[in-house]
Amino acid sequence: NAGVTQTPKFQVLKTGQSMTLQCAQDMNHEYMSWYRQDPGMGLRLIHYSVGAGITDQGEVPNGYNVSRSTTEDFPLRLLSAAPSQTSVYFCASSYGPTGLEQFFGPGTRLTVL
Amino acid sequence: AQKITQTQPGMFVQEKEAVTLDCTYDTSDPSYGLFWYKQPSSGEMIFLIYQGSYDQQNATEGRYSLNFQKARKSANLVISASQLGDSAMYFCAMREISTGNQFYFGTGTSLTVIP
Numbered sequence: 001n002a003g004v005t006q007t008p009k010f011q012v013l014k015t016g017q018s019m020t021l022q023c024a025q026d027m028n029h030e031y032m033s034w035y036r037q038d039p040g041m042g043l044r045l046i047h048y049s050v051g052a053g054i055t056d057q058g059e060v061p062n063g064y065n066v067s068r069s070t071t072e073d074f075p076l077r078l079l080s081a082a083p084s085q086t087s088v089y090f091c092a093s094s095y096g097p098t099g100l101e102q103f104f105g106p107g108t109r110l111t112v113l
Numbered sequence: 114a115q116k117i118t119q120t121q122p123g124m125f126v127q128e129k130e131a132v133t134l135d136c137t138y139d140t141s142d143p144s145y146g147l148f149w150y151k152q153p154s155s156g157e158m159i160f161l162i163y164q165g166s167y168d169q170q171n172a173t174e175g176r177y178s179l180n181f182q183k184a185r186k187s188a189n190l191v192i193s194a195s196q197l198g199d200s201a202m203y204f205c206a207m208r209e210i211s212t213g214n215q216f217y218f219g220t221g222t223s224l225t226v227i228p
Binding site: 033034035040041042043046048058059088090092101102103104106107 | 117148150156157158160205206210215216217218219220221
């Protein structure tokens, strides 16, 4: 199993550009989520999904869209990048709504100029 | 209000000594889970230990144990016999079951193990 994979690992965008961060898992996990990690802030939940076709907002959803058309994939879209979205983004997945352990991807380091 | 509070931005411990990393949480949900993750300098998030709100015993995983004091709403991580490889950021997290299973993370504690 590859676990949770994220692409790209690094990305530089200009203000106003859009892009999609990819996340995939091969563990048949129902629950997937996106976090951003900023210095001194810990990880903050952006969006999450409890299954294909079901998504919901987390703590900091503004400026981001998600969709979950398959169990495996959970892409995160930045609609119009802003410097405030410079961060490290982590995707995570777990077994079902009450799955204990979250498995994290390696992260994507995004810089918005 | 902060859901998870970690009041120790940085900690130092001598190799082979034990260290306690503090974590307090805030929830009115009777059903929740508490987690600790390790993030080494390479950046990946590594799951360490889990404690459920209804668990009677403190969780243990090898050299890691979670000191769960429900009435005080604290979930401190104890690392015994520290090793140089334990130097990393440590995050406490909580999952509230009844509010959509959202995870909340603390701001982390940077642990440095001194030879």
